[in-house]
Amino acid sequence: MRPVAAGVFKALLLVFASMGAWYSGYLLAELIPDMPLSSAVYNIRSLGERPVLKAPAPKRQKCDHWTPCPPNTYAYRLLSGGGRDKYAKICFDDELLIGEKTGNVGRGINIAVVDYVTGKVTGAQYFDMYEGDNSGPMTKFIQSAPPKSLLLMVTHDDGSSRLQAQAKDTIEALGSKEIKNMRFRSSWVFLGAKGFELPSGIPREKINHSDNSKNRYSGWPAEIQIEGCISRALS
Known part of the structure; x- marks a missing residue:
């Protein structure tokens, strides 16, 4: 492949990659509700954690x-x-x-x-x-x-x-x-x-x-x- 054609091909790949990344970010922003970044990070981390079961407080007699x-x-x-x-x-x-x-x-x-x-x-x-x-x-x-x-x-x-x-x-x-x-x-x-x-x-x-x-x-x-x-x- 000639040097000029190779340069054009690389430029097109960069453009398409950028557009794909932008579109993926747009879809992600639409699917995830607004919340602070720290909350989002915490939610992602907590996905793999086991739920903590709390026993109800004993009834006072x-x-x-x-x-x-x-x-x-x-x-x-x-x-x-x-x-x-x-x-x-x-x-x-x-x-x-x-x-x-x-x-x-x-x-x-x-x-x-x-x-x-x-x-x-x-x-x-x-x-x-x-x-x-x-x-x-x-x-x-x-x-x-x-x-x-x-x-x-x-x-x-x-x-x-x-x-x-x-x-x-x-x-x-x-x-x-x-x-x-x-x-x-x-x-x-x-x-x-x-x-x-x-x-x-x-x-x-x-x-x-x-x-x-x-x-x-x-x-x-x-x-x-x-x-x-x-x-x-x-x-």
Whole structure:
């Protein structure tokens, strides 16, 4: 092929190649929707990646139980205080009856009274057992609870120093087996019933004594808790 003809042929090839590249770019621009270049690059890279499957968040249960209570039952959770600053909590049927957020928790024995028939709280109060003469008023508070009442009790800090024998007898009559074993700063939780019997199988009471060799906090044992479900149709 002559040099002139070869040059013309190369020029024609360059023109056709340029036109082909332009047309391919035009078609690509029409087929791909407008998006930032970085997004386009990310989408291209992600084509070969496996999709990430996210499990749905677990449904929250009443009173923060791990598993739901059966139908026609009340959920409850009693948590004692821990140390000086971790306050006690009483939750019943998903309502916080006593706790830091409700502003009605304090040193001593914290008590919530619930009408078993309606599930509604009828009284909530704490009684300082370290200072003051509060054992007598607490006894009257417990005795004034109407029949068919649930009494939920938790300690914060110390609940034993000024706890008198009459108060212990009154709480023991509600089913407590540990109230007379209370010591200085013992962590204690208890679920009592007035005017009816609770099932024997449900968690009702727990105690943890202060022991300087085992205490979680300086001078205080670890907090303790019980939780469970109470049928709404007890006799």
